[in-house]
Amino acid sequence: MASSLLHAGWLTVDALSASCQECPVSSLALFRPRLRRPSAAPVLPRGGEVQRRRVGRPHLLAALFFTAYAALSVTKHLQLRSTGYDLGIFEQAVRAYAELRTPVSELKGAGYHLLGDHFHPILATLAPLYRLFPTPLTLLTAQAALLAVSVIPVTRLAIRTTTPRLGTAIGIAYGLSWGLQKAVAFDFHEIAFAVPLLAFSLEHLALRQWRPAAAWALPLILVKEDLPLTVAAIGLYILLSGRRRLLGTAVLAYGVLSGLLIVLVVIPAFSPDGHYAYLHTATQATGGNPITRLLLPPQKLGTLLALLAPTAFLALRSPLIVLALPTLAWRFWSTTPAYWGLDHHYSAVVMPIIFLAFADALGRLNRTGLVTRAVAVSVAASLLALPFLPLRDLAGPAWRPSPWAGAACEVMAAVPDGAEIGAVNYLAPQLTSRAHVYRFPQALDSGTKPEWLLISDPARGGMPGFPWELPRQPEIPSLGYRLVMERSGIQLYRLAYR
Secondary structure, three states, rough: OOHHHHHHHHHHHHHHHHHHOOOOHHHHHHHHOOOOOOOOOOOOOOOOOHHHHHHHHHHHHHHHHHHHHHHHHHHHHHHHOOOOHHHHHHHHHHHHHOOOOOEEOOOOOOOOEHHHOOHHHHHHHHHHHHHHHOOOHHHHHHHHHHHHHHHHHHHHHHHHHHHHHHHHHHHHHHHOHHHHHEEEOOOOHHHHHHHHHHHHHHHHOOOOOOOHHHHHHHHHHHOOHHHHHHHHHHHHHHHOOOOHHHHHHHHHHHHHHHHOOOOOHHHHHHHOOOOHHHHHHHHHHOOOHHHHHHHOOOOOOHHHHHHHHHHOOHHHHHHHHHHHHHHHHHHHHHOOOHHHOOOOOOOOHHHHHHHHHHHHHHHHOOOOOHHHHHHHHHHHHHHOOOOOOOHHEEEHHHOOOOOOHHHHHHHOOOOOOOOOEEEOOOOHHOOOOOEEEEEHHHHHHOOOOEEEEEEEEEOOOOOOOOOHHHHHHHHHHHHEEEEEEOOOOEEEEEEEOO
């Protein structure tokens, strides 16, 4: 798929070259980088047709990546490889907003208010769409669209700072970047909203368009509680530019004050424990030098190398790169190892910053050959990594049906709408659109006994589960549940006496 995207980009540029035969600039010259620093009024080649093609290409590239992202996440869900943690949790939140209720998630716990866990009220914007299409596929498709839209500003800035051909290549490398692919593959997360907001904001920062940059940055505080740090960093960046000091100061203060309000007041107000649960990972003392804590163990340095390598490390030449520091700082300072590596969705927010810094850095170089080689390295790195990343599944595995899909659908059809049910992680998001789903076996451990239980027993031919689910399954009959239906190891129990 990556090669076809790259080929499509080259064909677009060939068409652009053909349209310029009457232009005094030869078609060969269009393939050479004409380097310039980004400006608020970029110089475009003469000819309205050329200008239209230059503007339209990023949107076509975004459409191609939307198709790929949506195909990957939708097929994964249909194969029963999505999870209650986290797709089910977020669907319960969006479903609650669509029904004009508070965002309570039974998968997190009975009556658990999700704004007491993370601050993401921006999820409410999905409520009208979910009202029309009440299914987890709505969330997955929306995430694919949000991530794909971020390709537009990255490609657009790269075209401005290099050439249409090289800029398109950078857009392809960005769309294939491992941070975005990992986010697509790991269900749905609120940070999908942050990726395009950051991309558009940094594009305007590179063009020194301060007010639009600030306008795109302001909604970030509604995405997640750590992003006010990034908003503050954007305000400081504008402030240090020297021309919009009042605007920069206002954005800086907005980021700092909103972050403190969210973490110290809003989240504790909704939290069942009365405090922000993740703050201890930032304040927990581990001893030693703070620099050592930020850079060790080596896994953290490996993540830094993986982030910068697709840009041939030239992203470090742009001042925009400093805007990645808030996200990297809280991740590496945390004592949670999951934040340090390449898995999950944590690096998706950093990807637009890295690649926009790369595009900006290329516009600052005066060596044509170096720019061309750097773009070649970026594309090559993305293509070489593709066999090890989730989009590789679109070459075949993504389209193979799950051997348990038919059995699971048959069993779940026996669950009535609106039922209270405890389900294993892989089956939970299949029911969150029409039932009140609890997490098995955590619901039983907390004293909640839903009327129904849906499990998968690998010992009886069922789909594999998570380690914490298996030891509790033999205890189910002793808790008052009786087996109602079983197909291919997928079992449905109902509470005999309630």
